[in-house]
Amino acid sequence: MIRRLAIGFWCWMVVATVPALAQFEPSVRLELPINQSSEDVFDVTPLGERGVLVNVRQGDYYSSAPTKFVFKRYDTNLKELWTAEYKIESYYEPVRSCRTEHYLYWLMREDENEKVAVLRLNLEDGSMESFKGDLVTPMEVFHFKVLDNIAYLGGSYRSRPVVVSFSFFDLTSKVLPGLYTNHVQLNNIEVDEQRRLVHVMTDATHQRNCEFTVRTYSYEGKLLRTVNLDGNEHSLISGKLLPLNDEESLLVGNYSNDCTPYSQGVYISRIRNAVAPLDVDKEGNNMVVTNTEETRYIDFSELQNFFNYMKPKRQQKMLERLARRKDQGKDTKFRYRLLVHDLIPTEEGLMLVAEVYYPQYRGTTYPFMGSARSFDRYQEGYRYTHAFLCGFDKKGRLLWDNSLPIPDLSSYDLHQMVQVLRTGNATVLAYPHDGELHSEVVEDGKVVREREKYSLKKLAENEKVVYSENDQLEAWYDGHFLACGFQKISTDRSLAPPREVFYINKVTCNLSTPTDDPSSRSEAVDKASRKTSGSKQR
Template identity: 30%
Template sequence: MPKACYLLTLLLLCVLFPLLAQPPVQPIRLELPFLPEDTEAEVIALPDSSLLVYHKTSNTWETKATFHFTKYDHKLEEVWSDTAKLNPDSDYIRYYTEQPYTYIVYGGDNLQKYTFLRLHNKTGNIWHKRFEIEQIEAIYEYNVLNGNYFVIGRSKKDQKPLLLHLTPASSEIKILPSVYGDQSTFSDLLADPEQGRVDAILTESNGRISRLQVKSFDAQGELLKNYFILQKDDKSLLNAEITPGDSTQKMLLGTYGTRDLRYNQGFFTAPLASRVVEGEFYNMLQLKNFLKYLKPRREERTRRREAERLRSGRRPGYRYRLLLHDLITTPTGYVLAAEAYYPQYNNTSSGNFGFDRTLNTFRRTQQEGYKRTHAVVLGFDKNGILLWDNTFPLSNVTTPELTHAVELQRFPDGRIIMAYPEDNKIIYHLMEEDRYDDEETELEISTYQEDDKVQDSYQPGIIRWYGNHMAAFGFHRVKPKNGDNRMIFYINKISF
């Protein structure tokens, strides 16, 4: 390397390294007088770098309730505030943002009645309407295209997932053709406003093999195209996320399995139009960092053992359950993340029968939740070629339901952050492509005053916001140096 180039590179490293190594800061904190015993609160990041804070206050029996919506700008200063008159038993389920609106769906005591609320992000104007949907008893997913609603719910009749189209103007409810097999389910639902379509990905399974099917609908719920994505050799396609764009550009990125469809053996990518014939498959051993959550010696033994199995023609011995995150589109490709988990059980006097390998006897067990081992992030180019992978080890992270435990965000400079709340701390991992760092980094949530002490923390959360910023929130019981304790709902801006 020429001396001038060497000096320039050294200078850039000297400038960039301190920036990358700087800990995050918390420049702004907002405290709101909410009490956890009578307040349900949600924080939603809007596309214009603002936050929407929804909170419901109600009495013990939910016979009276008020529903508040407040918008705060990037400095956490109030922009507008409004209320809506909803049934007191209305409970927040999900939201979806399609500019210039944010849409929220609520359930209630009656499992067939749902309230759909539309809020104008700029003005705060609110419209809502109640639908009685006789076919379902729960809502899992919710997208909006040109003001029409696409809903995935659980069938009241047979507990299978259903895809519905709702037209607010006419109150029409239409069941869309979707699930066929007993073990079939939905993998992804993506509204693509630029293309005027909604893509639904179905995993079809008979218990032995599985394949993917992609159905594309227009805003009125009419079927535009149907794609059957065939498996390759002995690989069953389990789950996938779909990219935006026209049919010639769309990619599927997901996971595949082999003999046991409960477990993932690797990742695949494929152009939608190719029906996976030209797909790329990557098993776990091909990923540089997937096994880094293990101790080094155990990782080495696992890689050695699995490589030997592959050389002898046997099936892989590793088995992972993976929960995919929504796909992130970057200027040069895509980022796909997944959380590795397993069901966690407790001994109990009643519940399902389980098998105790230690005692070699049957005992009664009850599922307690879903425990995580690690999260993985993969970077692909526009053609679905794997560029890098990285891993975030997760210790003592359990969720009662199978929902995302960590938040994922890509910063404008290309760095990836994965983070989750733990009491009054944020545990996070900053990733620069495949450069692995096993150091667990944590950030304590700061208060207004240095002398303030957080005595209790309830319902902590963190969401991606804009640029290099995230928003942490939850309830705090704060003890000031002088004065009485105060219970508040906080929002802290965290800048990386």
């Protein structure tokens, strides 16, 4: 039986009173039994103080297609509020999901044709509606967003980018203009609910010159403004938008120097928001704007703490090598793959969080043509090395940076592992690994609480966890996390076989303010360490 866990990342930044000291303790635990005769996929979506939504896609063991959705909403004490089920018609297959403040949406489609259905789940009471229609083209769908009563599906058709809007009112669809061209790839889609705008980001390669473009559309699908960021010197790999006000937004992401997905550093650019009357020329045509605002490119070598994930000797050699090359007037070519999180607004401006990873491969050798052998190499997941974070002001200037090593952490699917709690200048970073929660507290450019481990295996006295897999962590609300995954649990002095469950733990981050007296601070640290040690022994 194959089981998978997919975590929703729509609400992962939590504002709380976070000082330098933090103690994590599992408080409430929920277990959902595993059906051995089916292939289930679990989705966990934190809803802040409204609780948490668990979505189980149940499928026949002998078929890859799920047969129904089971939705369960729980309150903040993990007490069930309601359950709803939706039978998936045999010719539909779930493709992607997204969430807004009040609804969860699932996009389903028939294989190899234009027919689609959007399931809308009311998060308050579990009521459901479905909207069925036809797309304009049998496209591959990689992006799915909803703004009010229109769904936006982004993907490709015949190697060209396509974004289709699908209306829930009249069940019609149309292609957004200005995208279906050669040598262009769809990069990202973001919706601005407050201003009712849709931002479509693409990247293109023209004669070894890479260009990153942000097209802004109205709710109805009219192209309002196009911003081109030329890639003569730097090629933008990703882009995240954070509106500062009605007039201006910050575009942040990572870049390379050679039109590849390997990052050389991060960038931040100020762009003017699209306002229809200002973005139309005298003839009434939409304006194409070459970005004239200042774009700052920050090489990884310019970050003070980017290489802190390395061992001290290796880090020192790296820094010395970078210094020598800089004195010689040479650039260093970095090759890092980044998973960039959604931007976090701060009082100063914003915080960028990204995780550094690389694909893992495994080779298989098998006989071929008698004594000869053939070698087959395939990808089996992703390994993470560290996460880094940068603070920027509203002018796009770098204020500070820091990093968190995440060694020996790997995942079959690429998704965010590090979760963040922030208030003022203090930030708590945490991630799960082997049934434990690893955390670190930083304040601007300084680590004020070194990396520590806390046990997540809070069970009855006569029980123990045989193994734990697919551990995930979500920042939830007011200093609380959600830890979840699959576990096999055995009971002492029992002949019954171990039980397999999908678990959800509410993990409370107990926060305490250190005093100015160094001895008092040391005593608080020692006390926290003793409590952590005791919880592991249990």
